[in-house]
Amino acid sequence: xxxxxxxxxxxxxxxxxxxxxxxxxxxxxxxxxxxxxxxxxxxxxxxxxxxxxxxxxxxxxxxxxxxxxxxxxxxxxxxxxxxxxxxxxxxxxxxxxxxxxxxxxxxxxxxxxxxxxxxxxxxxxxxxxxxxxxxxxxxxxxxxxxxxxxxxxxxxxxxxxxxxxxxxxxxxxxxxxxxxxxx
Amino acid sequence: xxxxxxxxxxxxxxxxxxxxxxxxxxxxxxxxxxxxxxxxxxxxxxxxxxxxxxxxxxxxxxxxxxxxxxxxxxxxxxxxxxxxxxxxxxxxxxxxxxxxxxxxxxxxxxxxxxxxxxxxx
Numbered sequence: 001x002x003x004x005x006x007x008x009x010x011x012x013x014x015x016x017x018x019x020x021x022x023x024x025x026x027x028x029x030x031x032x033x034x035x036x037x038x039x040x041x042x043x044x045x046x047x048x049x050x051x052x053x054x055x056x057x058x059x060x061x062x063x064x065x066x067x068x069x070x071x072x073x074x075x076x077x078x079x080x081x082x083x084x085x086x087x088x089x090x091x092x093x094x095x096x097x098x099x100x101x102x103x104x105x106x107x108x109x110x111x112x113x114x115x116x117x118x119x120x121x122x123x124x125x126x127x128x129x130x131x132x133x134x135x136x137x138x139x140x141x142x143x144x145x146x147x148x149x150x151x152x153x154x155x156x157x158x159x160x161x162x163x164x165x166x167x168x169x170x171x172x173x174x175x176x177x178x179x180x181x182x183x
Numbered sequence: 184x185x186x187x188x189x190x191x192x193x194x195x196x197x198x199x200x201x202x203x204x205x206x207x208x209x210x211x212x213x214x215x216x217x218x219x220x221x222x223x224x225x226x227x228x229x230x231x232x233x234x235x236x237x238x239x240x241x242x243x244x245x246x247x248x249x250x251x252x253x254x255x256x257x258x259x260x261x262x263x264x265x266x267x268x269x270x271x272x273x274x275x276x277x278x279x280x281x282x283x284x285x286x287x288x289x290x291x292x293x294x295x296x297x298x299x300x301x302x303x304x
Contacts, residue, residue, distance in 0.1 A: 039275045049268035072275040
């Protein structure tokens with residue numbers, strides 16, 4: 001009985017930690033980068049920041065309502081080959097933890113895009129990795145398990161219907177929506 | 184110095200005991216003792232007029248000023264941190280939005296390519 005409880009607690013704690021990603025392995029790339037953004041905001045900082053968002057940032061205020069954490073690592077390099085996929089591997093390895101699922105992956109030559117979602121009970125997260133020859137960006141958002149809530153950012157950019165399109169569901173309708181969003 | 188002068192000096196400088204009750208009379212005439220105030224509170228007429236709770240009030244005032252300054256400093260620091268967090272948050276949202284748009288373009292290109300090949304869709 002006790003063993004079961006302990007293993008249950010371990011699994012639960014593993015899942016709670018599972019949505020967290022440690023992006024610090026990428027921080028060393030900032031030295032090589034021409035431009036870099038290393039941002040880590042926890043719930044307290046987000047609350048502090050959202051308190052200062054005025055009506056001019058209404059969209060941002062709405063988006064950050066349910067956010068519990070934001071981490072961004074974005075690097076722009078002067079030359080190709082300044083980073084390797086081994087640098088990204090440490091992040092991808094963490095995304096194999098229970099609860100994470102890959103929404104899509106696009107590989108095209110030297111470019112790679114991956115989007116991951118985490119959803120366990122009331123815990124949710126999103127991870128986006130974009131690797132271009134001279135740019136590498138990893139975005140990690142944690143918040144509610146409601147994917148629609150996490151997708152608010154995507155809606156802002158007009159891509160909320162991506163998963164539907166990938167499955168081919170309601171293609172024309174979605175296409176129309178996307179064009180609207182683009183405008 | 185001759186012996187007469189020396190004797191005069193000796194006699195002038197010889198130890199003489201005070202009259203009886205001298206010390207009590209001196210102490211009784213001290214104003215601080217009469218009013219019950221501390222001797223250091225009686226230096227100058229301003230200090231003599233100072234009530235006994237004044238030092239405590241001064242300490243409280245100084246403590247209030249120090250605490251007030253510290254609190255104001257904390258508020259300024261919190262505000263600066265919040266401003267910094269706001270800038271970082273907006274930058275993070277901007278990068279995220281831009282990268283999602285980039286992602287969208289990549290996915291559509293991939294879908295279009297698949298469609299042209301008559302594959303996936």
